[in-house]
Amino acid sequence: MTNEDEAAFDEFVGARSTALLRTAILVCGASTHDAEDLVQGALERVYRHWPRIRHDNPEAYARRALVNSAITRARRRRVIREISFARPPEGAVDSPDLGLRDALLDELRRLPPRMRAVLVLRYWEDLSEAETAAVLGCSVGTVKSQAARGLARVRERMKEGVHA
Amino acid sequence: MNVEEALKDAMTAQVHGVQAPPSMAQQVRRRRRSHMVRFRTGTAGVAVLTAAVAGAVPFVLHDGSPAPAKVGAAPTAAPTGETTAIPGVVVPNLAGMNGKQAFMKLRALGLTAKIETRPGPAESHDMVLETTPEAGAVVPEKSSVTIVIVSNAPTEPPQTVELPQDLGDLGDGRTFGGMHLGYLPEGLSWGHWSGKNGFGDKSYTTTFVVPGVPDGEYSVQVVVFTGAAAANASKKGDEVAKNTYLASLGEGGEVSKDPSATRTISRFLRPDFAVEVMMSPNYGGKLDKADDELKKIAAGITLVK
Numbered sequence: 058m059t060n061e062d063e064a065a066f067d068e069f070v071g072a073r074s075t076a077l078l079r080t081a082i083l084v085c086g087a088s089t090h091d092a093e094d095l096v097q098g099a100l101e102r103v104y105r106h107w108p109r110i111r112h113d114n115p116e117a118y119a120r121r122a123l124v125n126s127a128i129t130r131a132r133r134r135r136v137i138r139e140i141s142f143a144r145p146p147e148g149a150v151d152s153p154d155l156g157l158r159d160a161l162l163d164e165l166r167r168l169p170p171r172m173r174a175v176l177v178l179r180y181w182e183d184l185s186e187a188e189t190a191a192v193l194g195c196s197v198g199t200v201k202s203q204a205a206r207g208l209a210r211v212r213e214r215m216k217e218g219v220h221a
Numbered sequence: 222m223n224v225e226e227a228l229k230d231a232m233t234a235q236v237h238g239v240q241a242p243p244s245m246a247q248q249v250r251r252r253r254r255s256h257m258v259r260f261r262t263g264t265a266g267v268a269v270l271t272a273a274v275a276g277a278v279p280f281v282l283h284d285g286s287p288a289p290a291k292v293g294a295a296p297t298a299a300p301t302g303e304t305t306a307i308p309g310v311v312v313p314n315l316a317g318m319n320g321k322q323a324f325m326k327l328r329a330l331g332l333t334a335k336i337e338t339r340p341g342p343a344e345s346h347d348m349v350l351e352t353t354p355e356a357g358a359v360v361p362e363k364s365s366v367t368i369v370i371v372s373n374a375p376t377e378p379p380q381t382v383e384l385p386q387d388l389g390d391l392g393d394g395r396t397f398g399g400m401h402l403g404y405l406p407e408g409l410s411w412g413h414w415s416g417k418n419g420f421g422d423k424s425y426t427t428t429f430v431v432p433g434v435p436d437g438e439y440s441v442q443v444v445v446f447t448g449a450a451a452a453n454a455s456k457k458g459d460e461v462a463k464n465t466y467l468a469s470l471g472e473g474g475e476v477s478k479d480p481s482a483t484r485t486i487s488r489f490l491r492p493d494f495a496v497e498v499m500m501s502p503n504y505g506g507k508l509d510k511a512d513d514e515l516k517k518i519a520a521g522i523t524l525v526k
Binding site: 060063066067069070074075077078079082084089094096097098100101104105157158159161162164176177181182192207211213215 | 239
């Protein structure tokens with residue numbers, strides 16, 4: 058690794074780490090602390106191969122590493138998550154204060170991790186279906202069906218939110 | 222506003238205030254180093270980093286091995302009678318540099334840098350505290366210099382996950398929801414939480430963990446389904462024993478061939494009383510015969526009054 062490589066890595070991290078951190082938070086539904094750990098892990102992999110990949114879209118590489126480890130981590134917590142989400146929040150029964158945004162995010166967190174990742178990449182990062190498929194290492198058809206099912210669930214919740 | 226826009230708006234709002242810390246690149250390097258160390262020597266803790274760099278090395282007079290000293294202290298005088306000309310490098314003065322600068326400087330001189338950290342005040346975080354050998358000392362080429370840098374990494378409180386305690390203190394956790402687990406693999410202990418009705422009315426659940434797994438993770442989870450909730454218990458997969466079904470279930474409870482799917486066994490003790498036992502892929506992967514263990518757990522379940 059030359060000094061120039063090191064400097065370019067600093068620049069890359071400075072420019073992209075906030076965006077990666079935000080993606081991590083949305084995909085794994087994690088705390089900022091957890092998400093930082095995930096981003097560091099992904100960037101460590103980038104750093105390891107930096108001289109080779111720095112001229113070849115390192116951001117895509119980082120995002121792929123990040124999203125996949127975020128999905129893995131979210132999956133590991135799946136069962137316990139489902140339980141805590143299945144329980145109504147203490148004392149708040151259909152609270153009308155629960156804004157639409159919170160309701161949507163709540164629904165987003167309940168989705169299976171991979172489906173959630175599809176929605177984040179498609180509608181928050183504005184990636185195309187093909188780009189999303191490349192990040193997740195799945196087919197475009199899977200992205201389409203996961204996005205459609207995820208949106209349907211969120212839409213359902215949105216209707217409830219409007220009626221509440 | 223359509224649902225895509227509403228979702229985007231909500232996601233944007235959620236992460237709006239989030240900023241990556243400016244030290245991210247440095248943290249990544251530190252992490253990389255510590256991984257290299259663990260990989261090579263199997264020791265965690267102090268980060269020791271080796272850079273093998275060959276370079277042009279001047280010939281200087283060497284006077285023996287120097288002692289550790291504060292950075293910036295005057296170099297030891299060299300009043301020796303017997304000096305020999307050997308290839309050597311003068312250890313540079315690294316005072317005032319941060320860990321990375323010091324490392325780069327040593328590397329540029331063809332020296333091997335070892336970085337150690339020592340707790341210190343926040344204002345001098347990552348600054349070089351001392352080197353061994355001291356600045357000005359002459360060391361053989363490619364030898365190693367230990368840099369001690371100040372570490373004031375804020376100690377993050379351990380991540381805790383609030384878990385429900387619906388069933389109170391379950392002791393060893395083996396008896397709840399009207400059944401008793403006669404068998405559990407060795408090394409598991411109760412996960413100190415329990416939930417009620419998360420899987421339908423009435424259902425009860427808790428987990429067992431191998432000591433040391435992070436909060437929020439489980440090794441084995443047991444769910445008891447009674448009454449109407451029994452319809453929610455899985456009858457998927459192979460019937461491996463009477464009224465006992467074993468399958469790999471994916472995120473949506475579907476049968477899955479994905480290696481990260483969860484091995485799940487369910488046993489119906491009565492049509493309206495079923496117990497599901499899930500083994501986390503992490504834990505199952507460490508067992509020789511995960512399926513046999515699941516079958517033994519299922520077979521060991523008895524109803525209690």
